[in-house]
Amino acid sequence: MKWVAAVLAVVVVAGAALAWALSAPRPRYSAEEWHALGLAGDPAAGRLVFYAGGCESCHKSPGQDDPLKLGGGLELKTPFGSFYPPNISADPVDGIGAWRPVDIANALLSGVSPDGQHFYPAFPYASYQRMTPKDVADLAAFLRTVPPVKGKAPANALPFPFSIRSAVGLWKLLYFDNAGLRPDPSQSEQWNRGRYLVEGPGHCGECHTPRGFLGEMDLKHAFAGAPLPDGHGKAANLRGGDFLNWTDADIVEALTSGFTPGGDVLGAGMTGVVRNMAELPESDRQAIAVYLKSLPPLGPAAAKP
Amino acid sequence: MKRLVAVAMALACGITAVLADTDPIAERRALMKHDGEAAKTLFGMSKGKIPFDLATVKDSLKTLDEGATKSAALFPDNSKTGGGTAALPAIWENKADFDARFAQFVKDVQAAQAGITDEATFKQLAPAVFKNCGSCHELYKAKSG
Numbered sequence: 001m002k003w004v005a006a007v008l009a010v011v012v013v014a015g016a017a018l019a020w021a022l023s024a025p026r027p028r029y030s031a032e033e034w035h036a037l038g039l040a041g042d043p044a045a046g047r048l049v050f051y052a053g054g055c056e057s058c059h060k061s062p063g064q065d066d067p068l069k070l071g072g073g074l075e076l077k078t079p080f081g082s083f084y085p086p087n088i089s090a091d092p093v094d095g096i097g098a099w100r101p102v103d104i105a106n107a108l109l110s111g112v113s114p115d116g117q118h119f120y121p122a123f124p125y126a127s128y129q130r131m132t133p134k135d136v137a138d139l140a141a142f143l144r145t146v147p148p149v150k151g152k153a154p155a156n157a158l159p160f161p162f163s164i165r166s167a168v169g170l171w172k173l174l175y176f177d178n179a180g181l182r183p184d185p186s187q188s189e190q191w192n193r194g195r196y197l198v199e200g201p202g203h204c205g206e207c208h209t210p211r212g213f214l215g216e217m218d219l220k221h222a223f224a225g226a227p228l229p230d231g232h233g234k235a236a237n238l239r240g241g242d243f244l245n246w247t248d249a250d251i252v253e254a255l256t257s258g259f260t261p262g263g264d265v266l267g268a269g270m271t272g273v274v275r276n277m278a279e280l281p282e283s284d285r286q287a288i289a290v291y292l293k294s295l296p297p298l299g300p301a302a303a304k305p
Numbered sequence: 306m307k308r309l310v311a312v313a314m315a316l317a318c319g320i321t322a323v324l325a326d327t328d329p330i331a332e333r334r335a336l337m338k339h340d341g342e343a344a345k346t347l348f349g350m351s352k353g354k355i356p357f358d359l360a361t362v363k364d365s366l367k368t369l370d371e372g373a374t375k376s377a378a379l380f381p382d383n384s385k386t387g388g389g390t391a392a393l394p395a396i397w398e399n400k401a402d403f404d405a406r407f408a409q410f411v412k413d414v415q416a417a418q419a420g421i422t423d424e425a426t427f428k429q430l431a432p433a434v435f436k437n438c439g440s441c442h443e444l445y446k447a448k449s450g
Contacts, residue, residue: 267442
């Protein structure tokens with residue numbers, strides 16, 4: 001009997017050690033590796049990355065309109081609990097003013113904090129991991145220029161078992177490909193730019209792609225629409241239904257002013273998306289349209305216009 | 306007995322008629338649809354996609370004015386769900402802010418009605434009207450597409 005207990009103890013300890021090892025955070029860059037890239041970071045270019053990434057939609061201090069007041073604290077209701085995006089202002093104590101560019105890179109590209117913890121994937125690093133190192137360096141330079149805001153966001157309110165942060169490491173093993181995004185040489189530069197914006201910084205799939213049981217994106221149905229995480233309404237299918245009747249110009253317009261071809265004005269989360277997309281050069285919105293229109297239709301066919 | 310049935314039927318018809326008349330969800334959706342058509346026209350004109358026409362502008366603004374004025378009262382407590390509504394519960398959690406935004410919308414539309422006399426004043430005053438659509442939809446409208 002004693003040896004059964006001993007074996008059991010060994011199995012439990014080994015299992016725990018394995019789970020711990022497997023779930024360990026893996027930042028993409030060491031300080032030396034990042035430094036070796038030699039990226040200076042251009043704040044003016046980073047401003048556009050900031051808007052392409054829609055950072056302010058979640059990190060802007062709630063209840064005010066300044067997109068550069070990044071005190072965090074907006075409640076994001078999800079089926080896993082409530083997340084409160086942190087302060088990413090330049091405040092060195094409450095914000096991220098003390099972070100080095102490599103820290104920002106590992107947060108965006110690996111979902112790992114400077115103190116070596118996993119971020120929850122409510123922070124859309126599953127998409128941001130496709131960003132180029134140059135865009136990350138530029139964004140990091142821009143974030144140094146935003147005003148510091150005092151005050152920390154409330155702690156996330158997550159029920160067990162989602163409260164176990166290290167479990168995110170196992171989630172990453174299953175669902176985080178960490179593969180970046182390679183340009184497709186058979187497609188035009190414009191198409192590749194659109195795909196990069198949509199799948200990388202724009203993180204469109206975080207709402208428009210349906211999710212599975214553990215919140216992983218169902219990539220077979222990428223951009224085919226999904227219920228919104230707060231339980232109210234649905235992110236539109238970008239590969240079917242009425243959207244198939246939209247022209248490139250309609251998409252560009254909707255991303256500039258919010259006006260849809262039907263006379264509606266995009267609401268809910270899309271209001272912030274439009275506010276951000278409108279800051280980009282028109283060529284970027286056109287590239288997004290070209291990429292979205294190239295997706296093979298999926299879901300209900302378009303009604304006749 | 307016959308009389309009783311007749312009275313009951315009359316009452317039932319009357320109640321149905323009253324109910325049909327005061328379905329706030331259907332009513333506000335219809336108004337919003339008209340608003341959308343008017344906004345589409347105005348927006349197309351502001352972008353130069355539709356030729357400027359003062360009479361059409363006035364008509365469209367009138368539609369928005371009526372729609373906004375009437376809609377504000379069409380969000381009673383018993384109209385939170387059903388009927389395909391895209392209204393978010395946040396409306397009733399922040400009713401004062403919601404009503405204030407409708408009031409602002411009416412104010413901006415009326416300022417446009419009073420101030421637009423030609424294409425130049427239209428281009429000047431129309432953006433303030435459009436701004437209201439997104440500012441309200443962001444917080445209070447669920448469906449995004």
